[in-house]
Amino acid sequence: MLNYLGLExxxxxxxxxxxxxxxxxxxxxYLLFSTVFGAAADRTEGLAPTVEIMVAMxxxxxxxxxxxxxxxxxxxxxxxxxxxxxxxxxxxxARILAARxxxxxxxxxxxxxxxxIVAVLVKGVTLPLWEWPLLVLFIAAGCLPFAAIGIVVGxxxxxxxxxxxxxxxxxxxxxxxxxxxxxxxxxxxxxxVAKTLPSYHLAQLGWHIARGxxxxxxxxxxxxxWFAGAALLAVAVSRRLTLxxx
Amino acid sequence: MTHHPSASGxxxxxxxxxxxxxxxxxxxxxxxxxxxxxxxxxNVSLSVGHGETIALLGPNGAGKTTTISMLLGLAAPDSGRIxxxxxxxxxxxxxxxxxxxxxxxxxxxxxxxxxxxAMVRSLYAAPLALDEVIEITQLGGLEKRRVDRLSGGQxxxxxxxxxxxxxxxxxxxxxxxxxxxxxxxxxxxxAMEGFTERGRTxxxxxxxxxxxxxxxxxxxxxxxxxxxxxxxxxxIKDSVGLRVIRFTSEHAGIAGLETLPGAVSATARGNRVEVxxxxxxxxxxxxxxxxxxxxxxxxxxxxxEDAFITITDGIxx
Numbered sequence: 001m002l003n004y005l006g007l008e009x010x011x012x013x014x015x016x017x018x019x020x021x022x023x024x025x026x027x028x029x030y031l032l033f034s035t036v037f038g039a040a041a042d043r044t045e046g047l048a049p050t051v052e053i054m055v056a057m058x059x060x061x062x063x064x065x066x067x068x069x070x071x072x073x074x075x076x077x078x079x080x081x082x083x084x085x086x087x088x089x090x091x092x093x094a095r096i097l098a099a100r101x102x103x104x105x106x107x108x109x110x111x112x113x114x115x116x117i118v119a120v121l122v123k124g125v126t127l128p129l130w131e132w133p134l135l136v137l138f139i140a141a142g143c144l145p146f147a148a149i150g151i152v153v154g155x156x157x158x159x160x161x162x163x164x165x166x167x168x169x170x171x172x173x174x175x176x177x178x179x180x181x182x183x184x185x186x187x188x189x190x191x192x193v194a195k196t197l198p199s200y201h202l203a204q205l206g207w208h209i210a211r212g213x214x215x216x217x218x219x220x221x222x223x224x225x226w227f228a229g230a231a232l233l234a235v236a237v238s239r240r241l242t243l244x245x246x
Numbered sequence: 247m248t249h250h251p252s253a254s255g256x257x258x259x260x261x262x263x264x265x266x267x268x269x270x271x272x273x274x275x276x277x278x279x280x281x282x283x284x285x286x287x288x289n290v291s292l293s294v295g296h297g298e299t300i301a302l303l304g305p306n307g308a309g310k311t312t313t314i315s316m317l318l319g320l321a322a323p324d325s326g327r328i329x330x331x332x333x334x335x336x337x338x339x340x341x342x343x344x345x346x347x348x349x350x351x352x353x354x355x356x357x358x359x360x361x362x363x364a365m366v367r368s369l370y371a372a373p374l375a376l377d378e379v380i381e382i383t384q385l386g387g388l389e390k391r392r393v394d395r396l397s398g399g400q401x402x403x404x405x406x407x408x409x410x411x412x413x414x415x416x417x418x419x420x421x422x423x424x425x426x427x428x429x430x431x432x433x434x435x436x437a438m439e440g441f442t443e444r445g446r447t448x449x450x451x452x453x454x455x456x457x458x459x460x461x462x463x464x465x466x467x468x469x470x471x472x473x474x475x476x477x478x479x480x481x482i483k484d485s486v487g488l489r490v491i492r493f494t495s496e497h498a499g500i501a502g503l504e505t506l507p508g509a510v511s512a513t514a515r516g517n518r519v520e521v522x523x524x525x526x527x528x529x530x531x532x533x534x535x536x537x538x539x540x541x542x543x544x545x546x547x548x549x550x551e552d553a554f555i556t557i558t559d560g561i562x563x
Contacts (some may be wrong), residue, residue, distance in 0.1 A: 003369075004365055007362070011534070076355065077352070077355070080355065081348065082355070085348060085351035087320065087368075088318055089341060090412075137494050192415065
Protein backbone atom coordinates (compact mmCIF):
# COMPACT_ATOMS: atom_id res chain seq x y z
CA MET A 1 0.00 0.00 0.00
CA LEU A 2 2.87 2.40 0.77
CA ASN A 3 4.18 1.97 -2.77
CA TYR A 4 0.79 2.88 -4.16
CA LEU A 5 0.53 5.85 -1.80
CA GLY A 6 3.99 7.01 -2.87
CA LEU A 7 3.11 6.77 -6.53
CA GLU A 8 -0.15 8.70 -6.01
CA UNK A 9 1.77 11.53 -4.33
CA UNK A 10 4.52 11.53 -6.94
CA UNK A 11 1.94 11.77 -9.68
CA UNK A 12 0.36 14.88 -8.12
CA UNK A 13 3.69 16.61 -7.54
CA UNK A 14 4.52 16.07 -11.20
CA UNK A 15 1.35 17.82 -12.29
CA UNK A 16 2.64 21.41 -12.63
CA UNK A 17 -0.70 22.97 -13.49
CA UNK A 18 -2.22 21.47 -10.37
CA UNK A 19 0.65 22.64 -8.16
CA UNK A 20 0.49 26.14 -9.57
CA UNK A 21 -3.21 26.31 -8.84
CA UNK A 22 -3.13 24.92 -5.30
CA UNK A 23 0.03 26.68 -4.13
CA UNK A 24 0.17 29.71 -6.40
CA UNK A 25 -3.38 30.87 -5.80
CA UNK A 26 -3.23 31.14 -1.98
CA UNK A 27 0.20 32.77 -2.12
CA UNK A 28 -1.00 35.36 -4.62
CA UNK A 29 -4.15 35.95 -2.58
CA TYR A 30 -2.05 36.32 0.57
CA LEU A 31 0.16 38.95 -1.00
CA LEU A 32 -2.88 40.83 -2.28
CA PHE A 33 -4.98 40.73 0.91
CA SER A 34 -2.13 41.32 3.33
CA THR A 35 -1.00 44.35 1.32
CA VAL A 36 -4.51 45.81 1.08
CA PHE A 37 -5.52 45.13 4.69
CA GLY A 38 -2.05 44.96 6.24
CA ALA A 39 -2.16 48.55 7.46
CA ALA A 40 -5.45 48.03 9.26
CA ALA A 41 -5.57 47.61 12.99
CA ASP A 42 -5.85 44.14 14.51
CA ARG A 43 -8.77 42.30 13.08
CA THR A 44 -11.47 40.17 14.58
CA GLU A 45 -9.28 37.25 15.55
CA GLY A 46 -6.98 39.38 17.67
CA LEU A 47 -4.06 38.85 15.36
CA ALA A 48 -1.97 41.11 13.17
CA PRO A 49 -3.57 41.14 9.69
CA THR A 50 -0.45 39.64 8.08
CA VAL A 51 -0.66 36.68 10.48
CA GLU A 52 -4.41 36.24 10.39
CA ILE A 53 -4.48 36.32 6.60
CA MET A 54 -1.46 34.00 6.44
CA VAL A 55 -3.34 31.35 8.45
CA ALA A 56 -6.50 31.90 6.41
CA MET A 57 -4.69 31.56 3.09
CA UNK A 58 -2.68 28.56 4.23
CA UNK A 59 -5.98 26.92 5.21
CA UNK A 60 -7.54 27.99 1.92
CA UNK A 61 -4.66 26.52 -0.10
CA UNK A 62 -4.50 23.35 1.97
CA UNK A 63 -8.23 22.76 1.54
CA UNK A 64 -7.95 23.32 -2.22
CA UNK A 65 -4.97 21.02 -2.61
CA UNK A 66 -6.78 18.24 -0.79
CA UNK A 67 -10.15 18.71 -2.54
CA UNK A 68 -8.54 18.79 -5.97
CA UNK A 69 -6.23 15.87 -5.31
CA UNK A 70 -9.08 13.66 -4.19
CA UNK A 71 -12.25 14.43 -6.17
CA UNK A 72 -11.42 15.19 -9.81
CA UNK A 73 -8.54 12.72 -9.83
CA UNK A 74 -10.69 9.91 -8.47
CA UNK A 75 -13.38 10.65 -11.06
CA UNK A 76 -10.76 10.50 -13.81
CA UNK A 77 -9.27 7.22 -12.58
CA UNK A 78 -12.71 5.72 -12.26
CA UNK A 79 -13.61 6.67 -15.83
CA UNK A 80 -10.29 5.50 -17.22
CA UNK A 81 -10.88 2.09 -15.63
CA UNK A 82 -7.76 2.38 -13.48
CA UNK A 83 -9.78 1.63 -10.33
CA UNK A 84 -11.22 -1.50 -11.95
CA UNK A 85 -7.71 -2.58 -12.85
CA UNK A 86 -6.35 -1.79 -9.38
CA UNK A 87 -9.24 -3.68 -7.82
CA UNK A 88 -7.91 -6.86 -9.49
CA UNK A 89 -4.66 -6.68 -7.54
CA UNK A 90 -4.38 -7.95 -3.96
CA UNK A 91 -4.81 -4.36 -2.73
CA UNK A 92 -8.18 -4.32 -0.92
CA UNK A 93 -10.77 -1.63 -1.67
CA ALA A 94 -10.40 -0.27 1.87
CA ARG A 95 -6.66 0.12 1.38
CA ILE A 96 -7.12 1.71 -2.02
CA LEU A 97 -9.40 4.33 -0.49
CA ALA A 98 -7.14 4.80 2.53
CA ALA A 99 -4.15 5.37 0.26
CA ARG A 100 -6.05 7.91 -1.79
CA UNK A 101 -7.23 9.68 1.36
CA UNK A 102 -3.66 9.94 2.64
CA UNK A 103 -2.27 11.01 -0.73
CA UNK A 104 -4.86 13.79 -0.85
CA UNK A 105 -3.99 14.82 2.72
CA UNK A 106 -0.31 15.06 1.83
CA UNK A 107 -1.21 17.61 -0.83
CA UNK A 108 -2.29 20.09 1.81
CA UNK A 109 1.39 20.68 2.50
CA UNK A 110 2.69 22.62 -0.54
CA UNK A 111 0.23 25.49 -0.04
CA UNK A 112 0.77 25.69 3.74
CA UNK A 113 4.54 25.72 3.54
CA UNK A 114 4.73 28.09 0.59
CA UNK A 115 2.31 30.58 2.16
CA UNK A 116 4.31 30.56 5.40
CA ILE A 117 7.60 31.08 3.58
CA VAL A 118 6.21 34.02 1.61
CA ALA A 119 4.68 35.50 4.77
CA VAL A 120 8.02 35.37 6.57
CA LEU A 121 10.16 36.54 3.67
CA VAL A 122 7.88 39.15 2.14
CA LYS A 123 5.72 40.36 5.00
CA GLY A 124 8.19 39.81 7.81
CA VAL A 125 5.81 37.68 9.86
CA THR A 126 7.36 36.38 13.08
CA LEU A 127 5.88 33.79 15.39
CA PRO A 128 7.43 31.80 18.25
CA LEU A 129 9.42 29.02 16.65
CA TRP A 130 7.36 26.20 18.17
CA GLU A 131 4.15 27.53 16.63
CA TRP A 132 5.24 26.87 13.04
CA PRO A 133 5.33 23.03 13.12
CA LEU A 134 2.08 23.01 15.10
CA LEU A 135 0.43 25.23 12.51
CA VAL A 136 1.54 22.96 9.67
CA LEU A 137 0.42 19.86 11.54
CA PHE A 138 -3.01 21.13 12.60
CA ILE A 139 -3.92 22.76 9.31
CA ALA A 140 -2.85 19.62 7.41
CA ALA A 141 -4.69 17.25 9.78
CA GLY A 142 -7.72 19.53 9.78
CA CYS A 143 -8.08 18.83 6.05
CA LEU A 144 -9.26 15.27 6.72
CA PRO A 145 -12.94 16.09 6.06
CA PHE A 146 -12.06 17.64 2.69
CA ALA A 147 -10.25 14.50 1.59
CA ALA A 148 -13.36 12.44 2.38
CA ILE A 149 -15.67 14.98 0.73
CA GLY A 150 -13.46 14.82 -2.35
CA ILE A 151 -13.76 11.05 -2.48
CA VAL A 152 -17.55 11.34 -2.40
CA VAL A 153 -17.43 13.92 -5.21
CA GLY A 154 -15.06 11.79 -7.30
CA UNK A 155 -17.28 8.75 -6.83
CA UNK A 156 -20.59 10.32 -7.79
CA UNK A 157 -19.55 12.90 -10.41
CA UNK A 158 -17.79 12.29 -13.72
CA UNK A 159 -14.84 14.11 -15.27
CA UNK A 160 -15.69 17.76 -15.84
CA UNK A 161 -18.62 17.46 -13.45
CA UNK A 162 -16.29 16.48 -10.64
CA UNK A 163 -13.94 19.33 -11.53
CA UNK A 164 -16.78 21.85 -11.53
CA UNK A 165 -18.40 20.55 -8.37
CA UNK A 166 -15.06 20.62 -6.57
CA UNK A 167 -14.46 24.21 -7.60
CA UNK A 168 -17.92 25.30 -6.45
CA UNK A 169 -17.51 23.51 -3.11
CA UNK A 170 -14.05 25.02 -2.73
CA UNK A 171 -15.16 28.59 -3.31
CA UNK A 172 -18.33 28.30 -1.22
CA UNK A 173 -16.46 26.71 1.69
CA UNK A 174 -13.74 29.35 1.48
CA UNK A 175 -16.05 32.36 1.20
CA UNK A 176 -18.65 31.28 3.74
CA UNK A 177 -16.11 29.75 6.11
CA UNK A 178 -14.44 33.11 6.67
CA UNK A 179 -11.20 32.39 4.86
CA UNK A 180 -11.50 35.41 2.57
CA UNK A 181 -13.32 37.77 4.92
CA UNK A 182 -14.37 37.62 8.54
CA UNK A 183 -17.70 35.83 8.97
CA UNK A 184 -18.80 38.79 11.11
CA UNK A 185 -19.48 40.84 7.99
CA UNK A 186 -21.99 38.25 6.76
CA UNK A 187 -25.74 38.54 7.49
CA UNK A 188 -26.51 36.77 10.75
CA UNK A 189 -28.39 33.89 9.08
CA UNK A 190 -25.35 33.16 6.93
CA UNK A 191 -23.11 33.47 9.97
CA UNK A 192 -24.99 30.59 11.56
CA VAL A 193 -24.41 28.51 8.44
CA ALA A 194 -20.77 29.57 8.29
CA LYS A 195 -20.09 28.36 11.79
CA THR A 196 -21.16 24.81 10.89
CA LEU A 197 -18.73 24.60 7.96
CA PRO A 198 -15.45 22.63 8.23
CA SER A 199 -13.54 25.49 6.57
CA TYR A 200 -14.51 27.85 9.41
CA HIS A 201 -13.25 25.41 12.03
CA LEU A 202 -10.08 24.67 10.08
CA ALA A 203 -9.18 28.37 10.18
CA GLN A 204 -10.05 28.53 13.89
CA LEU A 205 -7.52 25.76 14.62
CA GLY A 206 -4.75 27.82 13.03
CA TRP A 207 -5.81 31.14 14.55
CA HIS A 208 -5.80 29.60 18.03
CA ILE A 209 -2.25 28.36 17.55
CA ALA A 210 -1.13 31.67 16.07
CA ARG A 211 -2.49 33.42 19.17
CA GLY A 212 -0.43 31.02 21.26
CA UNK A 213 -3.39 29.19 22.79
CA UNK A 214 -4.40 25.55 22.50
CA UNK A 215 -6.79 24.75 19.63
CA UNK A 216 -10.38 24.36 20.87
CA UNK A 217 -11.71 20.83 21.22
CA UNK A 218 -15.00 21.95 19.66
CA UNK A 219 -13.31 22.86 16.37
CA UNK A 220 -11.66 19.45 16.22
CA UNK A 221 -14.95 17.68 16.96
CA UNK A 222 -16.82 19.51 14.22
CA UNK A 223 -14.07 18.59 11.73
CA UNK A 224 -14.22 14.96 12.87
CA UNK A 225 -18.00 14.94 12.50
CA TRP A 226 -17.68 16.24 8.92
CA PHE A 227 -15.09 13.57 8.21
CA ALA A 228 -17.29 10.81 9.67
CA GLY A 229 -20.32 11.98 7.69
CA ALA A 230 -18.40 12.19 4.41
CA ALA A 231 -16.64 8.87 5.03
CA LEU A 232 -19.97 7.10 5.62
CA LEU A 233 -21.32 8.62 2.44
CA ALA A 234 -18.18 7.56 0.56
CA VAL A 235 -18.60 3.96 1.70
CA ALA A 236 -22.30 4.03 0.80
CA VAL A 237 -21.58 5.05 -2.80
CA SER A 238 -18.32 3.10 -3.18
CA ARG A 239 -19.90 0.42 -5.36
CA ARG A 240 -19.81 2.94 -8.20
CA LEU A 241 -16.02 2.99 -8.09
CA THR A 242 -15.51 -0.16 -10.14
CA LEU A 243 -18.62 -0.05 -12.31
CA UNK A 244 -17.99 -0.20 -16.03
CA UNK A 245 -18.24 3.25 -17.52
CA UNK A 246 -17.78 2.18 -21.12
CA MET B 247 -37.77 -26.74 -41.69
CA THR B 248 -34.40 -26.69 -40.01
CA HIS B 249 -32.33 -29.44 -38.55
CA HIS B 250 -29.66 -28.62 -36.07
CA PRO B 251 -27.71 -30.70 -33.66
CA SER B 252 -29.40 -30.33 -30.33
CA ALA B 253 -27.35 -29.72 -27.23
CA SER B 254 -27.59 -33.32 -26.13
CA GLY B 255 -27.04 -34.64 -29.63
CA UNK B 256 -23.91 -32.58 -30.08
CA UNK B 257 -20.75 -34.60 -30.56
CA UNK B 258 -19.07 -32.24 -28.14
CA UNK B 259 -18.68 -33.64 -24.69
CA UNK B 260 -19.40 -31.29 -21.85
CA UNK B 261 -16.81 -31.20 -19.13
CA UNK B 262 -18.78 -28.98 -16.85
CA UNK B 263 -20.30 -31.89 -15.01
CA UNK B 264 -17.10 -33.85 -14.60
CA UNK B 265 -17.05 -35.31 -11.10
CA UNK B 266 -13.37 -34.67 -10.34
CA UNK B 267 -13.71 -30.90 -10.40
CA UNK B 268 -12.67 -30.52 -6.78
CA UNK B 269 -9.26 -29.14 -7.71
CA UNK B 270 -10.24 -27.16 -10.77
CA UNK B 271 -8.76 -23.73 -11.28
CA UNK B 272 -12.18 -22.30 -12.12
CA UNK B 273 -15.62 -23.66 -11.35
CA UNK B 274 -18.81 -22.01 -12.50
CA UNK B 275 -22.11 -23.59 -11.49
CA UNK B 276 -25.45 -22.47 -12.93
CA UNK B 277 -24.55 -18.79 -12.97
CA UNK B 278 -27.11 -16.25 -14.12
CA UNK B 279 -26.77 -12.49 -14.39
CA UNK B 280 -29.39 -10.01 -15.56
CA UNK B 281 -29.14 -6.36 -16.52
CA UNK B 282 -32.69 -5.11 -16.23
CA UNK B 283 -34.73 -7.21 -18.64
CA UNK B 284 -31.66 -8.54 -20.43
CA UNK B 285 -30.39 -11.95 -19.46
CA UNK B 286 -26.66 -11.37 -20.03
CA UNK B 287 -25.55 -14.71 -18.66
CA UNK B 288 -28.07 -17.53 -18.55
CA ASN B 289 -27.40 -20.56 -16.36
CA VAL B 290 -23.76 -20.96 -17.37
CA SER B 291 -21.70 -23.84 -16.00
CA LEU B 292 -18.11 -24.55 -16.87
CA SER B 293 -14.90 -25.69 -15.29
CA VAL B 294 -11.27 -25.08 -16.12
CA GLY B 295 -8.62 -27.57 -15.06
CA HIS B 296 -5.12 -26.64 -13.94
CA GLY B 297 -2.79 -25.94 -16.84
CA GLU B 298 -5.56 -25.69 -19.43
CA THR B 299 -5.83 -22.89 -21.94
CA ILE B 300 -9.49 -22.20 -22.54
CA ALA B 301 -11.08 -19.92 -25.09
CA LEU B 302 -14.42 -18.33 -24.36
CA LEU B 303 -15.66 -17.94 -27.91
CA GLY B 304 -18.70 -16.04 -29.00
CA PRO B 305 -20.01 -12.99 -30.85
CA ASN B 306 -20.43 -9.60 -29.20
CA GLY B 307 -23.21 -9.68 -26.66
CA ALA B 308 -22.73 -13.39 -25.99
CA GLY B 309 -22.04 -12.76 -22.31
CA LYS B 310 -18.28 -13.30 -22.38
CA THR B 311 -17.32 -10.03 -20.73
CA THR B 312 -20.03 -10.35 -18.10
CA THR B 313 -18.85 -13.87 -17.33
CA ILE B 314 -15.28 -12.63 -16.99
CA SER B 315 -16.36 -9.75 -14.74
CA MET B 316 -18.01 -12.28 -12.45
CA LEU B 317 -14.94 -14.54 -12.48
CA LEU B 318 -12.94 -11.53 -11.30
CA GLY B 319 -15.40 -10.47 -8.63
CA LEU B 320 -16.16 -7.17 -10.37
CA ALA B 321 -19.79 -8.21 -10.73
CA ALA B 322 -21.82 -10.61 -8.63
CA PRO B 323 -24.01 -13.33 -10.14
CA ASP B 324 -27.75 -13.08 -9.47
CA SER B 325 -27.74 -16.81 -8.86
CA GLY B 326 -25.29 -19.67 -9.10
CA ARG B 327 -21.84 -20.17 -7.70
CA ILE B 328 -18.29 -19.38 -8.82
CA UNK B 329 -15.05 -20.64 -7.32
CA UNK B 330 -11.51 -19.64 -8.24
CA UNK B 331 -9.06 -22.16 -6.77
CA UNK B 332 -11.78 -22.97 -4.25
CA UNK B 333 -12.23 -19.34 -3.13
CA UNK B 334 -14.84 -16.74 -3.92
CA UNK B 335 -14.01 -14.44 -6.84
CA UNK B 336 -12.84 -11.08 -5.59
CA UNK B 337 -11.52 -12.54 -2.33
CA UNK B 338 -7.98 -11.76 -1.25
CA UNK B 339 -6.80 -15.28 -2.13
CA UNK B 340 -8.40 -15.09 -5.56
CA UNK B 341 -6.80 -11.70 -6.27
CA UNK B 342 -3.41 -13.03 -5.20
CA UNK B 343 -3.54 -15.93 -7.68
CA UNK B 344 -5.30 -14.37 -10.67
CA UNK B 345 -3.90 -11.89 -13.18
CA UNK B 346 -6.32 -10.21 -15.52
CA UNK B 347 -6.46 -8.03 -18.56
CA UNK B 348 -9.74 -6.20 -19.01
CA UNK B 349 -11.07 -4.60 -22.16
CA UNK B 350 -11.75 -1.41 -20.26
CA UNK B 351 -8.94 -1.68 -17.72
CA UNK B 352 -7.19 1.67 -17.46
CA UNK B 353 -3.80 2.66 -16.26
CA UNK B 354 -2.79 5.18 -13.66
CA UNK B 355 -2.23 8.41 -15.57
CA UNK B 356 0.80 10.61 -15.01
CA UNK B 357 3.22 7.86 -13.96
CA UNK B 358 6.01 6.09 -15.83
CA UNK B 359 5.73 2.56 -17.22
CA UNK B 360 8.55 1.32 -14.98
CA UNK B 361 7.09 2.98 -11.87
CA UNK B 362 3.65 1.54 -12.47
CA UNK B 363 4.94 -1.99 -13.03
CA ALA B 364 7.17 -1.82 -9.97
CA MET B 365 4.25 -0.62 -7.83
CA VAL B 366 1.88 -3.34 -9.08
CA ARG B 367 4.65 -5.90 -8.64
CA SER B 368 5.12 -4.86 -5.00
CA LEU B 369 1.51 -5.87 -4.26
CA TYR B 370 2.23 -9.59 -4.83
CA ALA B 371 3.97 -12.06 -2.57
CA ALA B 372 6.02 -13.92 -5.21
CA PRO B 373 6.12 -11.80 -8.35
CA LEU B 374 8.15 -12.25 -11.51
CA ALA B 375 11.35 -10.26 -11.95
CA LEU B 376 10.67 -6.90 -13.53
CA ASP B 377 13.19 -7.55 -16.30
CA GLU B 378 11.48 -10.81 -17.18
CA VAL B 379 8.04 -9.20 -17.50
CA ILE B 380 9.46 -6.37 -19.59
CA GLU B 381 11.12 -8.89 -21.86
CA ILE B 382 8.03 -11.10 -22.27
CA THR B 383 5.84 -8.12 -23.09
CA GLN B 384 8.48 -6.36 -25.20
CA LEU B 385 8.30 -3.16 -23.19
CA GLY B 386 12.08 -2.73 -23.18
CA GLY B 387 13.09 0.90 -23.67
CA LEU B 388 9.67 2.19 -22.62
CA GLU B 389 10.24 2.10 -18.85
CA LYS B 390 10.70 5.87 -18.68
CA ARG B 391 7.71 6.63 -20.88
CA ARG B 392 4.56 8.05 -19.27
CA VAL B 393 1.72 5.55 -19.42
CA ASP B 394 -0.63 8.10 -20.97
CA ARG B 395 1.83 8.65 -23.83
CA LEU B 396 1.84 5.04 -25.09
CA SER B 397 0.44 3.87 -28.41
CA GLY B 398 -2.54 1.51 -28.44
CA GLY B 399 -0.37 -1.56 -28.92
CA GLN B 400 2.08 -0.46 -26.23
CA UNK B 401 -0.78 0.13 -23.77
CA UNK B 402 -2.10 -3.32 -24.48
CA UNK B 403 1.34 -4.78 -23.74
CA UNK B 404 1.53 -2.82 -20.51
CA UNK B 405 -1.89 -4.19 -19.53
CA UNK B 406 -0.56 -7.68 -20.17
CA UNK B 407 2.56 -6.88 -18.14
CA UNK B 408 0.40 -5.78 -15.20
CA UNK B 409 -1.54 -9.04 -15.47
CA UNK B 410 1.65 -11.12 -15.57
CA UNK B 411 3.86 -9.36 -13.05
CA UNK B 412 2.33 -11.07 -10.01
CA UNK B 413 3.13 -14.47 -11.57
CA UNK B 414 -0.51 -15.54 -11.28
CA UNK B 415 -1.58 -19.19 -11.40
CA UNK B 416 -4.54 -18.19 -13.55
CA UNK B 417 -4.54 -15.57 -16.26
CA UNK B 418 -7.91 -14.18 -17.38
CA UNK B 419 -7.82 -12.14 -20.58
CA UNK B 420 -10.84 -10.38 -22.03
CA UNK B 421 -10.33 -10.14 -25.81
CA UNK B 422 -6.59 -9.64 -25.36
CA UNK B 423 -5.77 -9.38 -29.05
CA UNK B 424 -8.72 -7.23 -30.15
CA UNK B 425 -6.54 -4.23 -30.98
CA UNK B 426 -3.60 -6.19 -32.40
CA UNK B 427 -2.50 -6.73 -35.97
CA UNK B 428 -1.71 -10.24 -37.19
CA UNK B 429 2.00 -9.97 -36.45
CA UNK B 430 1.51 -8.65 -32.91
CA UNK B 431 -1.11 -11.30 -32.26
CA UNK B 432 1.33 -14.04 -33.21
CA UNK B 433 3.95 -12.57 -30.88
CA UNK B 434 1.38 -12.34 -28.13
CA UNK B 435 0.45 -16.02 -28.30
CA UNK B 436 4.08 -16.97 -28.52
CA ALA B 437 4.68 -15.16 -25.22
CA MET B 438 1.66 -16.92 -23.74
CA GLU B 439 3.10 -20.31 -24.63
CA GLY B 440 6.02 -19.63 -22.33
CA PHE B 441 3.53 -18.90 -19.61
CA THR B 442 1.50 -22.10 -20.00
CA GLU B 443 4.65 -24.20 -20.21
CA ARG B 444 5.12 -23.45 -16.54
CA GLY B 445 1.79 -25.13 -15.75
CA ARG B 446 -0.23 -21.93 -15.62
CA THR B 447 -3.89 -21.75 -16.58
CA UNK B 448 -5.29 -19.28 -19.11
CA UNK B 449 -8.86 -18.34 -19.83
CA UNK B 450 -9.33 -15.85 -22.65
CA UNK B 451 -12.26 -14.56 -24.64
CA UNK B 452 -12.30 -13.94 -28.35
CA UNK B 453 -14.71 -13.72 -31.23
CA UNK B 454 -12.27 -15.29 -33.67
CA UNK B 455 -12.65 -19.03 -34.10
CA UNK B 456 -9.24 -19.16 -35.81
CA UNK B 457 -7.60 -17.66 -32.74
CA UNK B 458 -9.40 -20.01 -30.36
CA UNK B 459 -8.44 -22.90 -32.61
CA UNK B 460 -4.74 -22.04 -32.60
CA UNK B 461 -4.31 -20.92 -29.00
CA UNK B 462 -6.71 -22.98 -26.89
CA UNK B 463 -6.81 -26.59 -25.70
CA UNK B 464 -10.53 -26.27 -25.30
CA UNK B 465 -13.23 -23.95 -26.52
CA UNK B 466 -16.29 -22.95 -24.56
CA UNK B 467 -18.66 -21.40 -27.02
CA UNK B 468 -21.19 -18.85 -25.83
CA UNK B 469 -24.13 -17.24 -27.56
CA UNK B 470 -26.93 -15.15 -26.07
CA UNK B 471 -25.66 -15.69 -22.57
CA UNK B 472 -25.46 -19.46 -22.76
CA UNK B 473 -22.80 -22.07 -23.24
CA UNK B 474 -23.77 -23.67 -26.53
CA UNK B 475 -20.79 -25.97 -26.97
CA UNK B 476 -17.79 -27.03 -24.93
CA UNK B 477 -15.02 -29.19 -26.35
CA UNK B 478 -11.76 -29.39 -28.23
CA UNK B 479 -11.29 -26.98 -31.14
CA UNK B 480 -11.67 -29.76 -33.71
CA UNK B 481 -14.89 -31.05 -32.15
CA ILE B 482 -16.26 -27.50 -32.07
CA LYS B 483 -15.40 -26.85 -35.71
CA ASP B 484 -17.12 -30.07 -36.72
CA SER B 485 -20.27 -29.23 -34.85
CA VAL B 486 -20.64 -25.63 -35.91
CA GLY B 487 -20.67 -26.08 -39.68
CA LEU B 488 -18.76 -23.10 -40.93
CA ARG B 489 -19.33 -23.49 -44.66
CA VAL B 490 -22.52 -23.67 -46.60
CA ILE B 491 -23.39 -25.27 -49.96
CA ARG B 492 -26.35 -23.75 -51.80
CA PHE B 493 -27.93 -25.27 -54.86
CA THR B 494 -31.15 -25.37 -56.81
CA SER B 495 -32.98 -28.63 -57.28
CA GLU B 496 -36.38 -29.28 -58.82
CA HIS B 497 -36.65 -32.25 -56.52
CA ALA B 498 -37.19 -30.00 -53.55
CA GLY B 499 -36.82 -31.49 -50.13
CA ILE B 500 -33.91 -32.04 -47.89
CA ALA B 501 -34.37 -35.66 -46.93
CA GLY B 502 -31.01 -37.38 -46.47
CA LEU B 503 -28.96 -34.21 -46.95
CA GLU B 504 -27.90 -33.67 -43.36
CA THR B 505 -26.51 -37.20 -43.21
CA LEU B 506 -24.13 -36.60 -46.14
CA PRO B 507 -20.49 -36.84 -45.07
CA GLY B 508 -19.33 -33.45 -43.87
CA ALA B 509 -22.86 -32.01 -43.62
CA VAL B 510 -24.31 -30.65 -40.43
CA SER B 511 -27.78 -29.39 -41.28
CA ALA B 512 -29.98 -28.59 -44.26
CA THR B 513 -32.73 -26.10 -45.04
CA ALA B 514 -34.85 -25.45 -48.15
CA ARG B 515 -36.71 -22.40 -49.38
CA GLY B 516 -38.63 -23.27 -52.52
CA ASN B 517 -36.17 -24.90 -54.91
CA ARG B 518 -33.17 -23.38 -53.22
CA VAL B 519 -31.47 -25.72 -50.75
CA GLU B 520 -28.83 -24.82 -48.22
CA VAL B 521 -26.57 -27.41 -46.57
CA UNK B 522 -24.39 -26.29 -43.71
CA UNK B 523 -21.12 -28.24 -43.59
CA UNK B 524 -18.20 -28.92 -41.35
CA UNK B 525 -16.39 -30.29 -44.42
CA UNK B 526 -17.81 -28.80 -47.56
CA UNK B 527 -15.45 -30.78 -49.86
CA UNK B 528 -16.75 -34.20 -48.85
CA UNK B 529 -20.31 -32.94 -48.70
CA UNK B 530 -20.08 -31.51 -52.19
CA UNK B 531 -18.74 -34.76 -53.67
CA UNK B 532 -21.49 -36.76 -52.02
CA UNK B 533 -24.12 -34.22 -52.98
CA UNK B 534 -23.29 -34.39 -56.69
CA UNK B 535 -23.50 -38.19 -56.55
CA UNK B 536 -26.87 -38.24 -54.78
CA UNK B 537 -28.47 -35.19 -56.46
CA UNK B 538 -27.32 -35.17 -60.08
CA UNK B 539 -29.94 -32.53 -60.90
CA UNK B 540 -28.44 -29.96 -58.55
CA UNK B 541 -27.43 -26.76 -60.37
CA UNK B 542 -26.30 -23.22 -59.59
CA UNK B 543 -24.10 -24.72 -56.92
CA UNK B 544 -22.28 -22.29 -54.69
CA UNK B 545 -20.00 -22.88 -51.70
CA UNK B 546 -19.49 -20.08 -49.19
CA UNK B 547 -18.27 -19.43 -45.69
CA UNK B 548 -20.76 -18.20 -43.13
CA UNK B 549 -20.21 -15.63 -40.48
CA UNK B 550 -19.39 -17.12 -37.13
CA GLU B 551 -22.04 -14.89 -35.64
CA ASP B 552 -24.73 -16.52 -37.78
CA ALA B 553 -23.48 -19.94 -36.79
CA PHE B 554 -23.76 -19.02 -33.11
CA ILE B 555 -27.26 -17.68 -33.48
CA THR B 556 -28.58 -20.67 -35.38
CA ILE B 557 -27.05 -22.98 -32.81
CA THR B 558 -28.75 -21.11 -30.02
CA ASP B 559 -32.03 -21.14 -31.89
CA GLY B 560 -31.64 -24.86 -32.39
CA ILE B 561 -31.23 -25.35 -28.67
CA UNK B 562 -34.03 -23.01 -27.74
CA UNK B 563 -36.45 -24.80 -30.12
